[in-house]
Amino acid sequence: AQRVTQPEKLLSVFKGAPVELKCNYSYSGSPELFWYVQYSRQRLQLLLRHISRESIKGFTADLNKGETSFHLKKPFAQEEDSAMYYCALRANTGGFKTIFGAGTRLFVKA
Amino acid sequence: DAMVIQNPRYQVTQFGKPVTLSCSQTLNHNVMYWYQQKSSQAPKLLFHYYDKDFNNEADTPDNFQSRRPNTSFCFLDIRSPGLGDAAMYLCATSRDLSGQPVQYFGPGTRLTVT
Numbered sequence: 001a002q003r004v005t006q007p008e009k010l011l012s013v014f015k016g017a018p019v020e021l022k023c024n025y026s027y028s029g030s031p032e033l034f035w036y037v038q039y040s041r042q043r044l045q046l047l048l049r050h051i052s053r054e055s056i057k058g059f060t061a062d063l064n065k066g067e068t069s070f071h072l073k074k075p076f077a078q079e080e081d082s083a084m085y086y087c088a089l090r091a092n093t094g095g096f097k098t099i100f101g102a103g104t105r106l107f108v109k110a
Numbered sequence: 111d112a113m114v115i116q117n118p119r120y121q122v123t124q125f126g127k128p129v130t131l132s133c134s135q136t137l138n139h140n141v142m143y144w145y146q147q148k149s150s151q152a153p154k155l156l157f158h159y160y161d162k163d164f165n166n167e168a169d170t171p172d173n174f175q176s177r178r179p180n181t182s183f184c185f186l187d188i189r190s191p192g193l194g195d196a197a198m199y200l201c202a203t204s205r206d207l208s209g210q211p212v213q214y215f216g217p218g219t220r221l222t223v224t
Contacts, residue, residue: 043217044200099152099155100145101152
């Protein structure tokens with residue numbers, strides 16, 4: 001079964017510290033992975049997708065097929081990074097359904 | 111700005127009283143989705159439309175229906191809301207399912223059932 005697991009509901013770091021939001025997935029095929037973000041009082045929006053291999057707002061994420069992980073990283077957290085982060089997996093077959101994780105709330109302290 | 115709009119933002123309905131949530135888009139996307147999100151949980155896909163083709167998730171209760179009269183609008187109908195249907199309902203769109211799968215979300219409608 002397809003599943004996305006974000007083990008941390010809340011992650012609190014100090015400004016300037018590195019941050020890593022964990023995401024593990026379960027999928028038998030070759031998935032496409034995304035990170036979506038929801039800032040306070042804003043709508044859910046795409047942060048980055050693995051096939052783009054981009055760094056967005058200083059965040060990067062590498063797909064590790066061996067560990068079935070897609071952790072989101074940033075070397076120096078900023079207060080404006082405080083938000084809810086959702087990892088999502090899109091199946092590449094059978095209806096192309098997207099499955100979301102339960103989310104991790106990142107709180108960056110001054 | 112092209113966007114996804116949901117109305118109303120907050121909806122209160124009575125137990126068993128039918129309710130309709132509305133979503134519109136100016137992105138001209140082919141796919142429209144409805145998600146249910148309960149507190150501290152992942153958004154859960156209820157169904158989606160690819161153009162006029164309706165795709166229901168296997169575990170979506172029959173109580174939930176949807177209509178897409180045209181490309182721009184999509185409605186979520188809850189025929190007999192129960193207390194367990196209180197949630198945030200998110201509408202999203204994407205250009206298509208495979209090549210352009212990035213989803214664009216509306217602000218959500220928070221449904222309260224009394």
